[in-house]
Each structure stands twice: as structure tokens, then as C-alpha cells.
Amino acid sequence: MANNVLQVGAVEITAILDASFSFPATAVFTATTKEQWASYPEYATGDRPMLSASMTSFLVRAGGKTILIDTGMGAKDRQYFPNGRLPDALAEAGVRPGDIDLVVVTHIHIDHVGGHTTRQGDAWVPAFPTSKHLFAQKEWDYWTAPGVAHARGNEYVVDCVLPLRDAVDIELVSSEHRVTDEITMLPTPGHTPAHTSYLISSAGESAVILGDVAHTPVQVTEGWSGIFDVDPVMAAETRDALMRRIAGERHLLVAGHFPFPGFGRVVEVEGRRYWRGL
Numbered sequence: 001m002a003n004n005v006l007q008v009g010a011v012e013i014t015a016i017l018d019a020s021f022s023f024p025a026t027a028v029f030t031a032t033t034k035e036q037w038a039s040y041p042e043y044a045t046g047d048r049p050m051l052s053a054s055m056t057s058f059l060v061r062a063g064g065k066t067i068l069i070d071t072g073m074g075a076k077d078r079q080y081f082p083n084g085r086l087p088d089a090l091a092e093a094g095v096r097p098g099d100i101d102l103v104v105v106t107h108i109h110i111d112h113v114g115g116h117t118t119r120q121g122d123a124w125v126p127a128f129p130t131s132k133h134l135f136a137q138k139e140w141d142y143w144t145a146p147g148v149a150h151a152r153g154n155e156y157v158v159d160c161v162l163p164l165r166d167a168v169d170i171e172l173v174s175s176e177h178r179v180t181d182e183i184t185m186l187p188t189p190g191h192t193p194a195h196t197s198y199l200i201s202s203a204g205e206s207a208v209i210l211g212d213v214a215h216t217p218v219q220v221t222e223g224w225s226g227i228f229d230v231d232p233v234m235a236a237e238t239r240d241a242l243m244r245r246i247a248g249e250r251h252l253l254v255a256g257h258f259p260f261p262g263f264g265r266v267v268e269v270e271g272r273r274y275w276r277g278l
């Protein structure tokens, strides 16, 4: 099996690399020092430790349905962020936009909804026009409120999310919605108000698709929140509780910003938790 494909019971998860970028670790995790990062040379290197992050979407095939979780950056020519290559990466995996039954997200941030729309002339139109689009109601309501969607820095909501209204089939659901018999949303608030992870259970095997509960494997071990967390305290509490659960219930962990393809486990050694890639 290709190393970007993970089988969880009858469910198949394919990691689709959209983009990669790197950033100074202490600029994102502002409460940390260079010295603290010295303990993690495999993730952050250099005199000014640089963290590299993948932007990975996941294609999940479950119960006869093809589901896309997160759509990466899109080709939006943003300042500070690379363009994503999701459409090409999907094509390389043999998937056309029309093959995707359902587009779901972990949360509404620039690097997770970027590929929801594509340029047509001067307009942004749905990139998956025949797919159903699922959002947690609370997440949708927060980001699409005029005061937030049109706030400076949130322009991506205007070009990636608002164009979906009245253009595609949108279903707004509770944060504990059962997507299919094998996929359930897990409310994991903090990074954004109604961030959700996804629990996949099939034939005695299970995995959690994490979203941005953590951006780097270091956060499996350390309680550090970053500047991208809307509520850093809640994000840290949610991360700790979820990592404890993943370790205790022995779920596989699927993490979109961890080193590609982001498949691994949470192991406990002498009372501390660590990420271990498969």
C-alpha cells in the first residue's frame, strides 16, 4: 500500500499534500524560547528554529462515499502563504471533483477552506459544485457573521466560503454529527470556536483526524498553544484531553500539519506523551 494510504477497518484514508511551508517556531509559539525548541531538533532546526508544516487534506472512502476533509490553501496568490496544489494532487490520485460526494472541514481557516472555490473570470465559484458541503453550524455562524467575515485578515472567508451560499448544497450540522456509520465529528473547540476533529471507527480499528488541535508533533508532548489559536487556553485544554483519549483508546492519529502523510500514534513513555509516526 502506498505510504500515503491508511486502512482503518473498511475505511480508506488517503493523504493528499496541498502545500508545505515553514515559519520561525518562536514567532508562532510566542510563549516559547529558542532553548525549549532545542529539545526537538527533528522538528525545528537552526539558530532561529524553523518549523516546517505540511498542509494535507484527506480523502476518505467509507460506506461507498468519497469524502474530502479540508481543501488546503487554494490558488489564491496570498501574501505569506504558498498556493495549494490540491486539484493536481487529487488528479494524480485518480480523483475528479465530481467523484467527491461530500466536502467537510475541521474548521474555517485560510489553509483549510482555500480550495473550496476556484477562479472563474473575476469571480470565485465552487470548486466542487456537485458535492454536498458540510459545516458545523456554530463554526459557520461564527465566521460568516458580517463583522467577522469582513474583518481585516479574514478576506479568505469572502473568497472561499461566502461564494458557496446559494451555489452548492450546504448542510449545517451539530458538532457531534454522524457523517456516515463510520465517521463521527468530535467537537474540539479552542483553535476556532467550533473546530471539529473526526473519529473513524470500522471493524475494530479507529483513527482520529485531528485538524488543528495541534500543528506540530511537539504539541503532543508540550502544552504550547500558538498564535493561530483563537482561544489559546481552551485550545490547550482540548489538546490535552484529546491526546489523552487518543493514547488511552489507542486510536491512530491523522494530523494534517504534521510531517506528511501525518499518520501515527500517541505513545506514553514515563508519564509523557509523544508522537510516533507510522
Ligand SMILES: [Zn+2]
Binding pocket: 109, 111, 112, 212, 257
Ligand atoms: Zn491549519
